[in-house]
């Protein structure tokens with residue numbers, strides 16, 4: 719590393735701070751950047767320089783966006799009555815890449831994890847409850863505009879990870895939603911709370927599946 723000129727060494731040392739990147743890979747990436755056309759490098763540097771300035775959280779679902787609302791929340795073709803609750807934007811992207819879901823999301827930006835001092839107040843649970851309350855508020859008097867039916871949330875899909883913290887987070891949200899259902903008007907009472915199915919990954923072999931996965935798979939079996 720000491721034999722590298724300072725500018726190259728600085729880039730490499732920065733890249734080494736990225737997750738999963740060791741010294742050798744950092745050097746390789748720095749050399750790759752050095753060989754890129756000047757214009758590409760300038761564009762990349764500009765994007766990095768304005769990354770924090772331009773990127774903010776969607777006011778509704780907390781996905782990343784450059785506007786008030788993210789593309790998904792703005793999309794009129796998406797089913798706004800179905801909200802999938804995920805831990806991170808990366809989880810949201812996994813659903814989006816598969817194009818398997820046409821509802822909207824709510825990103826928690828974490829999970830309840832007492833060992834890492836993450837409590838319910840540190841993630842976007844309060845915001846989710848407010849969103850449900852607002853979207854499902856009882857109809858206003860006739861002389862006011864009634865909230866459109868499309869804005870009412872009918873189903874919450876709890877899509878936190880099936881690990882200990884993810885399960886605890888899902889359970890916490892479920893209990894809070896049940897409280898909201900009891901406290902508010904009839905429209906919230908219709909709210910369905912679901913959890914992603916547990917089971918075996920595609921191509922899995924039963925012989926190698928662990929006990930908990932098999933237990934969850936048999937509990938969540940479907941009519942065939």
Ligand SMILES: [Zn+2]
Pocket residue numbers: 776777778779780781787788789790791792
């Ligand atoms: Zn959004």
